[in-house]
Amino acid sequence: MQDLFDMQVKIINFTNKLLELCQKGTTVQQLLDVGYENLGNPLLLVDVSLCFMAHAGGNTIKNEPLWEWTLSKGYVTEEYVNSVMKNDIDQDWEKEHNPNSNLILWESGLLNHSQLVGRVLRNKQPLAYLKVLEYNKPITEFDEQMLITLCRFLSLKIGDSSENFSSTNPLVDSFIAALLNQKLYDHDAISERAKLFNLKLYDNLYVITIELNDINKNQDILYHLKRKLQNYFNRDTIIIYDEHIVILFDVKGENIFNENELALFNQLLKKHNCRAGISKVFHELYDLSEYYKQTITSLSIGSQLNSSERILNYNNFIVTHMILSFGDKTRLEILIHPIAKTLIHMDEGKNSDFFETLCAYLKHNQDVTLTAKALHIHYNTLKYRIRRIIKLTNIDFKDSELLFQIQLSEKVLKLIRQ
Template sequence: MAVQFSELTADMQIKIASFTNKLLELCQKGTTIQQLLDVGYETLGNPLLLVDISLCFMAHAGGNTIKNEPLWEWTLSKGYVTEQYVNSIMENNVDEDNGQTEDSNLILWEYGLLNHRQLVGNVLKNRQSIAYLKILEYNKPITEYDEHILITLCKFLSLTIKNSNENFSSINPLVDSFITALINQKLYDHDAINERARAFNLKLYDNLYVITIELNNTNKNQDRIYYLKRKMQNYFNRDTIIIYDKYIVVLFDVKSENIFNANELSLFNKLLEKYNCRAGISKTFHNLYDLSEYYKQTITSLSIGKQLHSSQRILNYDDYIVTHMILSFGDKAHLNLLIHPIVKFLIRIDKEKNSDFFETLCAYLKHNQDVTLTSKALHIHYNTLKYRINRITELTNIDFDDSELLFEIQLSEKVLKLIKQIGNEKM
């Protein structure tokens, strides 16, 4: 519920001007966030709590006097707000285009899970939220004068908070900036990379992966992104998680050669489903210098999954290497060039004679030329399969001992499936 403002009295205007001058004097001397909150608490008489946009604790004034407000006590002791509170905030978005004045849109009342009302101020920098300042109606009622003081304090906090949101939502901002520099290849010297990893105490297991989590459109507002980043930090138990180009990127290290076991994979899939996200996973690598290339693999996986209209939440680059090769060729030449003449011939015969030679050949190769397994897979009699294979041999002179030829035929099958899926090529 947005706050409504009436005309300020002359006395209120004088008091607000005096408060503003006091903050200006502090800023001229080089103030801190804590000093600003202390002055705010002294003026307002109610506890103040500053959190970043991922709703993690930054500073407070008067919060240690609270005895019967569990949400505040939790935040001050744990360093972050409860998930129940976060969910209530995410579900109750405020309509900012409501015809109110500019200042009235900077603050709103919160009730719900709290034992006391609290007024929340939005700390903005470059029109982006960077923090929230909360005043709890604990010692005395919050007046309209208090509302204006809160807005003024938010504006000064914006000037004092020098760094961007990433620094406040990160456990280790040095590691954040280091990983970002690796992704965008600002750091490219092997020795420098290894030295910084040691300096930042970044101790990793030998097997590294990049996991890039793509958010859907409803998750792409800034508050939601930082909240989901925090969720991923808790899930993976890693500090090596950053926000990069509207993705959540995880540098994940493991002892074993496999990134997840079956149970872990299932749990991760459920987490992605809960927040309606998708994740691309790179191949394994062992040197931080290579992080940028493996990040690109995850983006490729997400892109191919979208092109193929895949419903999978987890898109592993290992599963898309051949598809990536085919699509890369398709950027330079017609995919039809990858289809072997034998395949084209069998498809034409199948259309003319209403036969199933091409499907039979694909199944036969898939099952390593095992007649029993292939006949079961196609649900046809053993002798029927043998007749078809003999007929294919007569029509095409195919050599089933030529491994390179067989690879080209299997590649042709993949190309045809891909053409059908993406629908932008014609036979």
């Protein structure tokens, strides 16, 4: 009972000390120093992207390579990030100890010692992580309570100061959110706020919406990936909206990405197991909401088609979107042209490939050499099939409207089969 009483007094004194520091105008480093003095174990504070912010007592650590790496390099290794961002947090432990706790007890084979991680939250959104390494002495239940208290004071300090390295301009975030949910729709007001917030953009605008899969979708990972994308694209116009990461991306030229940039972006998405929908180009902030809807449509259609693509560009789904919208009102089969039906019926009866050949021929702009190469057949074999198709259907390859309807039929058939 005496030990319990002594520890409670220690926690009260610790809280009062933190409160006095905040009243005098403290720094994050001073709060950590007091934490180290009372907890007796090294402390390491990183932002939501797991980039170094401050530490206390970490200089004495000699046998924890990952801690030493962070202190010397200023950021956490990718392997360490993946360990922290896992979803298999011990929720039962958390509920048993304190259902309202912002603590996570995390133990990993990457470290030689146990580590207690406190989540620094503001309005239920993570600002940073405070790590206590069980290095000098065992971590006790009272240490857990003190860590929670320290996290709460850090939340106040980080949230109200320029030391919040993890966040961008909250006014810009709110501005973009207001454009997305159409609470701000007056052209003049939009222009005035863009100038007020010093939002200087190139003429060509795109929306990129990042969707995480359901397994990896939690607030910590969202904020971590948001920060990473801010660094990757060198843009502050990135917000978390409706469980997605939405990027207002401006470019000077006509194309959003070149081939190399597209490949690197695809690698980033694959690494974090997520997908991106990309809108058509637009030029006015007023239109942001409509083009955001294009990205959501792209992601939705990609899911419906079971697409394995990581980057889903709305330009490639315009016709598909029109077909699906039409399908809400009537049967899609009526869009299939009679020539397509004739060839498909012939293929099914004689095990031929006339419809596939015709589609490939149109796709390659009626170039016999390219089509034969794409179908892996001989040049003369293709010429024979084309003659047979003309004889069977009387198709006119100069009729652009007819050719469009046949290509449309191919897309409709793919949608029906899928």
